[in-house]
Amino acid sequence: MDAHFTAEQDGIRLALRELLRRRCGPGESRSAADTPAGHDAELWTALAQQLGLPGLALPEPYGGVGCSATELALACEETGRVLAATPLLGTSVLVAPLVLALGTDAQRADLLPRIASGSLTATLAVPPGTALALTDDNHGDWAGGGRAGGVQARPAGGGWRLYGEVGQVLDGHSADLLLVAAHAGGFARSRTLLFLVAGDAPGLVRTRLTALDATRPQGRVQLRDVEAELLGAEDGADVLGALARTGDTAAAVLACEAVGAADRVLETTVEYVGQREQFGRAIGSFQAVKHRLADVYVQLQAARSAAYFAAWAAVHDEQRVGGLALAQALEALRTAAAEGIQLHGGIGFTWEHEPQRYFKRAAADELLFGPAHRLRAHAADAARLFARVEVSV
Numbered sequence: 001m002d003a004h005f006t007a008e009q010d011g012i013r014l015a016l017r018e019l020l021r022r023r024c025g026p027g028e029s030r031s032a033a034d035t036p037a038g039h040d041a042e043l044w045t046a047l048a049q050q051l052g053l054p055g056l057a058l059p060e061p062y063g064g065v066g067c068s069a070t071e072l073a074l075a076c077e078e079t080g081r082v083l084a085a086t087p088l089l090g091t092s093v094l095v096a097p098l099v100l101a102l103g104t105d106a107q108r109a110d111l112l113p114r115i116a117s118g119s120l121t122a123t124l125a126v127p128p129g130t131a132l133a134l135t136d137d138n139h140g141d142w143a144g145g146g147r148a149g150g151v152q153a154r155p156a157g158g159g160w161r162l163y164g165e166v167g168q169v170l171d172g173h174s175a176d177l178l179l180v181a182a183h184a185g186g187f188a189r190s191r192t193l194l195f196l197v198a199g200d201a202p203g204l205v206r207t208r209l210t211a212l213d214a215t216r217p218q219g220r221v222q223l224r225d226v227e228a229e230l231l232g233a234e235d236g237a238d239v240l241g242a243l244a245r246t247g248d249t250a251a252a253v254l255a256c257e258a259v260g261a262a263d264r265v266l267e268t269t270v271e272y273v274g275q276r277e278q279f280g281r282a283i284g285s286f287q288a289v290k291h292r293l294a295d296v297y298v299q300l301q302a303a304r305s306a307a308y309f310a311a312w313a314a315v316h317d318e319q320r321v322g323g324l325a326l327a328q329a330l331e332a333l334r335t336a337a338a339e340g341i342q343l344h345g346g347i348g349f350t351w352e353h354e355p356q357r358y359f360k361r362a363a364a365d366e367l368l369f370g371p372a373h374r375l376r377a378h379a380a381d382a383a384r385l386f387a388r389v390e391v392s393v
Contacts, residue, residue: 172219270284
């Protein structure tokens, strides 16, 4: 692995940081989260038209930039710095790779250019931690395989109909397209399939939820005998494997995003302690404060190294380390935000100040994708780290 950024990667990061600096300050981020869609449509259009961000990791024949998931992860480090409220995670990180991997030629030609141009937003309607194999093996029971909840699919009139419910779907209330995982075939031919559902399909009921992190809007999706289109072919597609691969890449992207957020909150805190005075001197000059911030810095740098390696490994088919990188990055973000709140004093946790928003991002991501201890436990199980080994004497 070459730890140096290429000129192209540096250019993407700098151009994105400059655009977000001008168009995505704290006030704009709060205003965007309060809109019905939960994001700033004008910012999303600018990101698509000026930087091609939605199609950054899509091939050029589909209107994409032709970069890899590594560049997308590095770009998300910049969006994480400002907690940008955009549909990038659901659209480009979760849905686009699955359409590219499993979709038919016609589906790719129809959907991917619209995703790359920013004219189509999409989301993946699954329980993220389990379905993406981040906290458990995704055997498919979560999709509705005879258990309460989930979504069932049945063939009807040459197509498919879906019935069920998925809670806590990213941008579930506003996405133009939903990619829904459903259980099909009963018990004789039990399998999990992915289906495309239009956002305005009859029988689809979507409700926006009150999310802990307002910049990461969520919705509850109810499907009441909804018409759907199967993604790809019914037989031969490794849906669960594709979801697991997408989950590992998504974890690497989320880890970079969390690193960017932690870096920003640490930067803000260091600036503040250099200005706030107690006992006639800046509190940043006290050794105890220096030690606390130094610990945060060390933890952040370790998380950054893990996130960058995970982003590189996801592209080069190395071992899947996205979950471990995400665990370390979320812990670094939570620690940085907690110290920021503490060192900002009584005003640190108020709505008017930024540190509390970063703490909410860390907590919300843990609720969605799994707490650090679950991410690490699943990685240990997958590696059979604590498996019993019989030794003959």
